[in-house]
Amino acid sequence: MGTEPRNPTALKRWLFFTLRRLREEKGFSRDDAAKAIRASVKIVEHYEVGRRLPSPLALEKLLELYGVPERVEFFIDLLARAKKGCDWWARFDFDTDQATLPPWFKLFLSLESEAVQIEGWDALVVPGLFQTPEYAEALVRASAVDDLSGDEIARRVDLRMARQREVLDRDGEPPIVWRVIHENALRLPAGNSDVSLGQLDHLLKLLERPNVTVQVLPSSAGEHNGFAGSFTFLSFPAELEDPGLVHAETHVRSLYYERPEELETYRKVLRRLYAQALPPERTPSMLRKVMKEL
Structure with missing residues (x-):
């Protein structure tokens, strides 16, 4: 995507925003999502509000449930970058x-x-x-x-x-x-x-x-x-x-x-x-x- 995003806070936001948006657009409940990844509804909630990052496998399962398997590689890359580096403002x-x-x-x-x-x-x-x-x-x-x-x-x-x-x-x-x-x-x-x-x-x-x-x-x-x-x-x-x-x-x-x-x-x-x-x-x-x- 040209110059790749570098700030983990922004990357995390894109991940949890996308997971919530896709679930709502497809008409799935958090319970449906929880069953797909064999986790609790609370874990899905954490993913959707940014308290916790999903594992690559959980992310893959959710994107497949939401009908966008072609986006898996892209968002797993975002996930990997969200786990490393630091935001530019960290020194302040x-x-x-x-x-x-x-x-x-x-x-x-x-x-x-x-x-x-x-x-x-x-x-x-x-x-x-x-x-x-x-x-x-x-x-x-x-x-x-x-x-x-x-x-x-x-x-x-x-x-x-x-x-x-x-x-x-x-x-x-x-x-x-x-x-x-x-x-x-x-x-x-x-x-x-x-x-x-x-x-x-x-x-x-x-x-x-x-x-x-x-x-x-x-x-x-x-x-x-x-x-x-x-x-x-x-x-x-x-x-x-x-x-x-x-x-x-x-x-x-x-x-x-x-x-x-x-x-x-x-x-x-x-x-x-x-x-x-x-x-x-x-x-x-x-x-x-x-x-x-x-």
Whole structure:
């Protein structure tokens, strides 16, 4: 599949998501699956929520039950890779400092770094993949619930910069990144005026990349479909047969939407935001206009 997925957390998610999806699509119960592999229903549940990886034999039996024996070799390869290696963010994973990398954010970081397309809507701030270190630091300071030490702030900023390298500078073919950003987010006073101007200048440079597209939703657009909040839509390699997922982040957890009806709702929201926002070719002039007015 081109550049092979490297992050075990993402690989494990694809395995348990596929096993659950196929079982539900074929109309089998967990009891049916348990009988096929001579195991308990609890074991099948563990496989489907990611608490435990299946053995190669159990995986083969389940895929045969679900009518896709031709996928056995592919997913056994994923299983083998899921059992070795480590996620790119592991060096930031300190047991004593979950504030830098909370457990609920790890899955998203792994999946984002494997996505072939990253789309989304940003209502309040420039998205993390596009932030400069100075802008990121200003946001970390402003959004922190607790007082942070200088080292804690630096670790969070370092994680964000590493995330950008893993996604935007990925070896092989980088993902298509398409974001709609509200004009108010571009005008947000983050740090001082030099920080804000530096961030907008960085956005202009990112637009030179063929895989990066930004649209601006002007304040004059008035009411829009993005009032419910910012989100990211991740799409994955076609050979995974994964419909993708939507991620929304809060102060206490990540929310993931992956049911067909949920994905269709968010796809409609994105389509409307694309239509309401200024066309991509007008983004550079809009950024320069905001820079002059800051």
